[in-house]
Amino acid sequence: MKTSVIGFPRVGALRELKFTTEKYFKKQITEEELQNTAKDLRKKHWGLLKTAGIDSIPCNDFSFYDGLLDTAYALGVIPKRYRALQASPLDTYFAMARGHQAADGDVKALAMKKWFNTNYHYIVPEFEDDARIAFDGSKVFSEWEEAKALGINAKPVFAGPYTFLKLARTVGNRDKASYVDELVAAYSTFLQEADKRGIDWVQFDEPCLVQDVTEADRACFLQMYKELLFRKGSVKVLLQTYFGDVRDVYKDLTALDVDGIGLDFIEGVQTADLVAKNGFPADKILFAGLVNGKNIWKNHYEKTLKTLSGLKAAGINTVLSTSCSLLHVPFTLANETKLSTDYTKYFAFAVEKLKELHELGGLADWKDYESSPEYQENKALFEADRKCRNPAVTERVAKIRKSDYERLPKRTERQALQKKELHLPLFPTTTIGSFPQTKEVKANRAAWKKGEITNEQYVKFNQDKIAECVKLQEEIGLDVLVHGEYERNDMVEYFGESLDGYLFTEKAWVQSYGTRCVKPPIIWGDVSRKNPITVSWSVYAQSLTDHPMKGMLTGPVTIFNWSFPREDIAPETSVTQIALAIRDEVLDLEKNGIRVIQIDEAALREKLPLRKSDWNSKYLDWAIPAFGLVHSGVKADTQIHTHMCYSEFTDIIPAIDQMDADVITFEASRSDLLILDALRENHFETEVGPGVYDIHSPRVPSVQEIVDALHKMLHKIEPDKLWVNPDCGLKTRGESETKASLQNLVQAAQIIREEN
Numbered sequence: 001m002k003t004s005v006i007g008f009p010r011v012g013a014l015r016e017l018k019f020t021t022e023k024y025f026k027k028q029i030t031e032e033e034l035q036n037t038a039k040d041l042r043k044k045h046w047g048l049l050k051t052a053g054i055d056s057i058p059c060n061d062f063s064f065y066d067g068l069l070d071t072a073y074a075l076g077v078i079p080k081r082y083r084a085l086q087a088s089p090l091d092t093y094f095a096m097a098r099g100h101q102a103a104d105g106d107v108k109a110l111a112m113k114k115w116f117n118t119n120y121h122y123i124v125p126e127f128e129d130d131a132r133i134a135f136d137g138s139k140v141f142s143e144w145e146e147a148k149a150l151g152i153n154a155k156p157v158f159a160g161p162y163t164f165l166k167l168a169r170t171v172g173n174r175d176k177a178s179y180v181d182e183l184v185a186a187y188s189t190f191l192q193e194a195d196k197r198g199i200d201w202v203q204f205d206e207p208c209l210v211q212d213v214t215e216a217d218r219a220c221f222l223q224m225y226k227e228l229l230f231r232k233g234s235v236k237v238l239l240q241t242y243f244g245d246v247r248d249v250y251k252d253l254t255a256l257d258v259d260g261i262g263l264d265f266i267e268g269v270q271t272a273d274l275v276a277k278n279g280f281p282a283d284k285i286l287f288a289g290l291v292n293g294k295n296i297w298k299n300h301y302e303k304t305l306k307t308l309s310g311l312k313a314a315g316i317n318t319v320l321s322t323s324c325s326l327l328h329v330p331f332t333l334a335n336e337t338k339l340s341t342d343y344t345k346y347f348a349f350a351v352e353k354l355k356e357l358h359e360l361g362g363l364a365d366w367k368d369y370e371s372s373p374e375y376q377e378n379k380a381l382f383e384a385d386r387k388c389r390n391p392a393v394t395e396r397v398a399k400i401r402k403s404d405y406e407r408l409p410k411r412t413e414r415q416a417l418q419k420k421e422l423h424l425p426l427f428p429t430t431t432i433g434s435f436p437q438t439k440e441v442k443a444n445r446a447a448w449k450k451g452e453i454t455n456e457q458y459v460k461f462n463q464d465k466i467a468e469c470v471k472l473q474e475e476i477g478l479d480v481l482v483h484g485e486y487e488r489n490d491m492v493e494y495f496g497e498s499l500d501g502y503l504f505t506e507k508a509w510v511q512s513y514g515t516r517c518v519k520p521p522i523i524w525g526d527v528s529r530k531n532p533i534t535v536s537w538s539v540y541a542q543s544l545t546d547h548p549m550k551g552m553l554t555g556p557v558t559i560f561n562w563s564f565p566r567e568d569i570a571p572e573t574s575v576t577q578i579a580l581a582i583r584d585e586v587l588d589l590e591k592n593g594i595r596v597i598q599i600d601e602a603a604l605r606e607k608l609p610l611r612k613s614d615w616n617s618k619y620l621d622w623a624i625p626a627f628g629l630v631h632s633g634v635k636a637d638t639q640i641h642t643h644m645c646y647s648e649f650t651d652i653i654p655a656i657d658q659m660d661a662d663v664i665t666f667e668a669s670r671s672d673l674l675i676l677d678a679l680r681e682n683h684f685e686t687e688v689g690p691g692v693y694d695i696h697s698p699r700v701p702s703v704q705e706i707v708d709a710l711h712k713m714l715h716k717i718e719p720d721k722l723w724v725n726p727d728c729g730l731k732t733r734g735e736s737e738t739k740a741s742l743q744n745l746v747q748a749a750q751i752i753r754e755e756n
């Protein structure tokens, strides 16, 4: 059986692309040097795919920033303000991704959004009324030629027209439908040029098809593809979906004149049923996504081969594929020097998944596959006891009572009490937690991890940073202070490192956005807290000031969603275990004199089902109570904050209020503040701090801008409910812009106080 890969990680085994690109941003290297590194990486990655025996190898899955942005660029969907910079093609592209601020121009970046239910982020294409849509094949075809020179007839990967239009936004008077003809023409040019060059297959990614498809969406989708496929020539088109099933359009897809359809059998809960019930056309190839592109556990050969033999028995022409791009898993296990093989023998990262694909492809053709050593070895692995259970944890979970989820007294009473006890002014000012993670802060941690400095030295350095940070916040005049999170590599990995049942890696990086990566820890077994995690840092910080020092924790759902989860137990079981661990930390902070505690649930919304029609499924039923379990034990006058990076929770506002936090901060500066109307309509009780400026940009907001934002907010929010803060943590920012921005923020709050 042939094998296919939807996409491969591009940042490199050791994040070579990240470091080189950041050097280019700092003007330390030339474009040529950057392009050479990129070319070397592509060559290396194709080599790995080819050597592993993968049949359908992607190209154009490489990106300097983001694949959807590449598509926008190739289609000419480039807003005028970026063209006007008259920069090189690469710098125009980077200006769209990151903004550009210099003597020759000042433009903000395009918006960035979460990519479906992953921790990856895409750049939102922007259609102007006079968009000059035209196909520019320079990137895709030169990458295809590079692969060809290595003896590979690669499959160019492109965001499909339906998904592209769905995810884009319009900024003028035209509606999206008015761009369909021009878009289809550009995509047709692509297919015709691909045909001329002798390209065999093209892959159009259409993940939006796994979301609810309305009648209008469906009509638009069909119109696009019918026209497009009519003009495709002899290029074969693979319509690739992932992150779910295509229940709304399965019959439409199978009736289209495409050559292959890629379906996700991992997250697509109805995929197998759809194929079984409706059949699959004999003239097309089914690309069966059975190797998980999102998690790091080895494939369960028995299950996969059963599915494959079912497809074969039904006479379906099948290619074995990944469930989504391998972008979402780390590169390779080969650089993990510290994890014992007792653990790693259970894992497959991107490179190891190639081997799985090849092995499974071979076994699928073999009638007696059960007797093969590969199969037997895999079977033994899944039958063995991983020794990951902790009876004490199970016992504690079993003892949770209903009342442990509920905090008393009720919130309105608490809020009144807290106002008195904490002596906060109207419109209290605060930050979200992290302060700039400078080179020195990272180098200190790197030296400590390598054993080059002692634990005392490490702690002393961070305490000095905390002291500096507290002094700075006092000078600026903020009300509720933070310690700065200098001890953290990341808000999730840091907690993973301190919890029993977790494993962490050295080089298992996954791209989150642009050059920024995360190293998700692995949930290996039952989770519990070994020792207090943040208490000493927070207590030290509180000892330096009379202002309330906000304790800073990551919530259970976010820790879970940004880790690699177990596949042998239900998500809610792990989340409950993590919630108990964080609950202990909350109570320890309180016991040690911390009166304000923030529990970040940045990723709460991320795993909400992609289809609204699936929202009645259980997710919110355990995700929201988990937060209650974390904080229900604190006293009435301990103020609980939470934070979410995105304000895209307009549709789940009652659920957010049920988390029963006293205060929530969230991103609002780049959105249109629609969320505020929804808060009012839903009688939202939690006090709110909608971010007054965007921390993703080095730009310093003026006092007036912040005052204006606050005025707008005050139209919708009661004065005694409004907090003033940036929209997220400051760790990726520089020190000087941070100080200037916060000074302006405090000044703006003072102006508003005088008016009220």
Ligand SMILES: Nc1nc2c(c(=O)[nH]1)N[C@@H](CNc1ccc(C(=O)N[C@@H](CCC(=O)N[C@@H](CCC(=O)N[C@@H](CCC(=O)O)C(=O)O)C(=O)O)C(=O)O)cc1)CN2
Residues within 6 Å of the ligand: 119, 437, 439, 442, 443, 445, 446, 488, 489, 490, 491, 492, 493, 512, 513, 515, 516, 517, 518, 519, 562, 645, 732
């Ligand atoms: N998990 C998670 N998801 C999230 C966010 C988040 O904060 N965390 N924020 C949102 C946006 N996503 C983000 C993702 C990553 C970063 C980020 O800043 N990542 C850093 C890495 C942070 C980190 O883990 N740092 C480590 C390791 C640093 C490092 O690279 N060290 C060098 C050595 C450095 C030296 O010797 O000086 C190495 O390991 O090779 C540390 O500080 O300890 C980066 O890519 O540069 C920011 C936002 C949504 N999702």
Ligand code: MET
Residues within 6 Å of the ligand: 432, 433, 434, 485, 491, 552, 600, 602, 643, 645, 728, 729, 730, 731
């Ligand atoms: C991605 S949400 C970040 C919250 C965290 N407390 C910080 O400030 O970095």
Ligand SMILES: [Zn+2]
Residues within 6 Å of the ligand: 432, 602, 643, 644, 645, 646, 727, 728, 729
């Ligand atoms: Zn945030």
